Amino acid sequence: MKRIIILFGIFYLMLFSGNPGFSQHKVRKVVIDAGHGGRDPGAVGKHHYEKDLALTIALRTGKYIEKYLPDVQVIYTRKDDRFIELHRRAQIANESKADLFISIHCNANNSSRIYGTETYVMGLHKTQANLEVAKLENAAILKEEDYADMYEGFNPNNDEDYITLSIFQNAFLDQSIELASKVEEQFSKRAGRKSRGVLQAGFWVLYKTAMPGILVETGYLSNPTEEKYLASEQGQVYLASAIYRAIKEYKLAIEADNGALEPKENISDMTEEEIPERKDVILFKVQISSSDKKMAPGTFQDVGKTEFYKQKNIYKYTVGSTTDINEAIRLQNKVRKNKKYKDAFVVAFLNGERISVNEARRMMGL
Ligand SMILES: [Zn+2]
Structure with a gap:
């Protein structure tokens, strides 16, 4: 029986060491992407623009990371009110070889009753409402001058294009969902927000970034109470610290996994307790x-x-x-x-x- 356990221990190691995306993953560079900016206001509330609130929350999130996670470098796609093309945002993340991409937004809906947070990962939308969120965010493309050239013929208004987009599976989907779940958990448990969950839809920035990535909708500007919260300093502190804590938890979890799996690859170097147990026979x-x-x-x-x-x-x-x-x-x-x-x-x-x-x-x- 002991021989069986050792044998399966080896298979277990083979399974994990064969997945570089998992074992090599560390969090050293994080791109914080404040949605919209400049001539693109994003969602418009009664008193506030999404571009301004997203920027404030993004800058705060970045500040927490810089202060409390000194081994992590923060890269911002924008630090002031300027227009940045969607493809450029993804390019910034890819060129800097970032480990995580976090896009921060505020939501809007035709109904003012709807409120709460949503965190998106790349994928095929399950509901029309989720598709509408992606369409709203991707609409920034239409404010660009020569947008047809930069987006592989993608039309942000065409429902069918979203199906095509989602065919290309994100290689980092598991990690992205992991991070997204932590963000929503923090929003709901620590910040006391109403979490509407981890969702999937075809966001151009997530499609184009070559790393685990999420798009965070911090709340609905179309809901007057939530707009007030998003614009308040307390609201911004709660939301930013929730996102920061989720990143910290994700980093700790992923790097602890690396630690457990990386140092000893040879089964003969292990003590009995260190041999990973695998109950499947x-x-x-x-x-x-x-x-x-x-x-x-x-x-x-x-x-x-x-x-x-x-x-x-x-x-x-x-x-x-x-x-x-x-x-x-x-x-x-x-x-x-x-x-x-x-x-x-x-x-x-x-x-x-x-x-x-x-x-x-x-x-x-x-
Ligand atoms: Zn947005």
Whole structure:
């Protein structure tokens, strides 16, 4: 049994060391992107423009990071009221090889009753409302002069273009969702906001950035109470510190994972406790026969000790049991030499449940 645990410990390491996006990820550079600016006001409330509130919250968030996470460099796409093209924002993040991209916005809706925070990751919208948010944010493109050239023919008003956009899966989706969840959790638990959840839609800036990225909607300017909150110093402090804490938590979690997995790759260097435990056990057996009736003991005595498992009321008889697929293949070939069992084949089990051999191989990283 101990040998099995060690074997699976090795597979476990192989699985994780084979994923550079995971094991190499550290948070050293964060791009803070204040939405809109200059001739693009973004959403317009009764008294405030989105561009101004987003900038204040963005600058505050950046300040907290600089103060409390000194090993993290903050890069701003803008620090004052100026127009920056959407493609340029993504370019800034990519050129600086940032580890995280955080775009900060305020939302708006035709109904003044709707309020709360939303954090978006790149993907296909599940509701029309989510699509509308992306359309509103991407509309900044239409304020650019030669926008057709820079956006691969993407039309921010065309619903179908959003489906095309979402076909390109973000390689950092898991990390982006992780960060987005932390932001929404902070908004709801620490800042006392109404969280409307982690959502997906096709935002150009998230589509183009080559790192984990989120777009944070800090609240609805179309809701008078929320507009007041967003414009208040207390509101801005709460929102910015919530975003900052989410980034800190994300950084700690991701770098702790790196620490646990990176230093020792050789199983023989590990103490017993350090060997990652993996409860999944994959076993290979050789199936020799099946029958709708239970066979009499000794039926297959010419191949040795057999076992059976049942699938849809059919009894299936196997020989051998090993964690080593090659050993199972050798046994299969040996058994096939007996004409009676010339159709014998290898089967796989995960924790006693039959799975396909391909599935087993994939799980073992073979
Ligand atoms: Zn916006």
